[in-house]
Each structure stands twice: as C-alpha cells, then as structure tokens.
Amino acid sequence: MAAKQADTPTEATHFHHSAKVFNIMQWDKKLELGIDSIDRQHRAIIERINRLEIALNSSVTSVTVPRLLEVYDYLDQYIATHFREEEELMAQNNYPNLEAHKALHHGFEAELAKLRDSLEGSGLISYATAQLVGYLGKWFITHIQGEDPKYVSYIKK
Ligand SMILES: [Fe+2]
Numbered sequence: 428m429a430a431k432q433a434d435t436p437t438e439a440t441h442f443h444h445s446a447k448v449f450n451i452m453q454w455d456k457k458l459e460l461g462i463d464s465i466d467r468q469h470r471a472i473i474e475r476i477n478r479l480e481i482a483l484n485s486s487v488t489s490v491t492v493p494r495l496l497e498v499y500d501y502l503d504q505y506i507a508t509h510f511r512e513e514e515e516l517m518a519q520n521n522y523p524n525l526e527a528h529k530a531l532h533h534g535f536e537a538e539l540a541k542l543r544d545s546l547e548g549s550g551l552i553s554y555a556t557a558q559l560v561g562y563l564g565k566w567f568i569t570h571i572q573g574e575d576p577k578y579v580s581y582i583k584k
Pocket residue numbers: 513528532570574575
C-alpha cells in the first residue's frame with residue numbers, strides 16, 4: 428500500500444463566492460466513490476484547483492509567474508501521488524481496465540506538463556488563467572464522475 432499523503436480537507440471547503448470567480452467547483456456528495464482515502468484526495472485536489480482559480484482571478488493578489496509555477500508544481504505533485512495510489516489500488520484488486528485507466532492518467536499528466544512549459548516559456552498569466560485552471564478543473568471533474576466509478580465495484584473493502 429502506498430504511503431498515505433496528507434490530504435485532510437481544509438477550511439478552504441468553505442468557498443467564498445465572488446463575482447470575479449467563475450470556475451469555482453463545488454464539492455458534491457455525488458462525486459464520492461465511497462473509498463475514503465480516494466474521496467479525501469479528490470476533494471483536496473478540487474480545493475487546490477479552486478484556490479488556484481481564486482488566486483488567478485484576484486485583483487488584489489499580485490500573481491507572478493514564479494509563484495504560479497510553484498503552486499502549479501505542488502498541485503502537479505499531489506495529483507501524481509494521487510494517481511499512483513489509485514492505480515495501485517486498482518492493481519491490487521485486479522481491475523481489468525487498469526491499463527486503459529492508467530493511460531487516461533498519463534494523458535492528463537502529459538497535458539499538464541505541456542501547459543506548464545507553455546506558462547514558463549510565454550510567461551503569460553492570462554493564458555494560464557484560461558487554460559490551466561479551465562482544463563484542470565474540467566478534466567478532473569469529468570474523470571471523477573465518468574471514469575473512476577468504473578473501478579469502484581472491483582475494490583474489496
Ligand atoms: Fe482515476
């Protein structure tokens with residue numbers, strides 16, 4: 428079993444709505460798989476994406492490319508650890524579509540790496556706002572709702 432990562436939901440669960448923030452994702456019970464560690468990580472990832480979104484939309488916070496890259500790298504690392512843990516869980520339970528699921532994870536990670544390179548290369552925060560958060564959030568929610576539920580019945584509790 429992979430070491431559990433620190434994934435305690437934080438106070439950021441209480442999102443502050445602002446007219447300027449359009450892409451805040453609300454955690455919903457319907458997103459729960461019923462596997463506690465995985466659900467906690469999913470929720471923590473959504474919260475982190477939301478925080479990134481808030482930071483990018485905030486007019487008072489001065490967002491710099493280095494700071495953004497730092498936040499991004501943290502998120503990227505967290506997501507990678509989460510994916511590996513999920514893949515290990517599927518492997519241990521002989522999930523038949525493990526390879527296809529892994530390919531989805533890897534495709535996402537490759538896409539994130541491209542976005543990161545483009546942010547670093549162009550230094551365009553506005554591009555990051557549109558691409559990074561929009562893509563991250565949409566992909567993640569779609570994946571949790573559409574793909575992850577497929578393995579749940581194979582997991583022995
Ligand atoms: Fe997954």
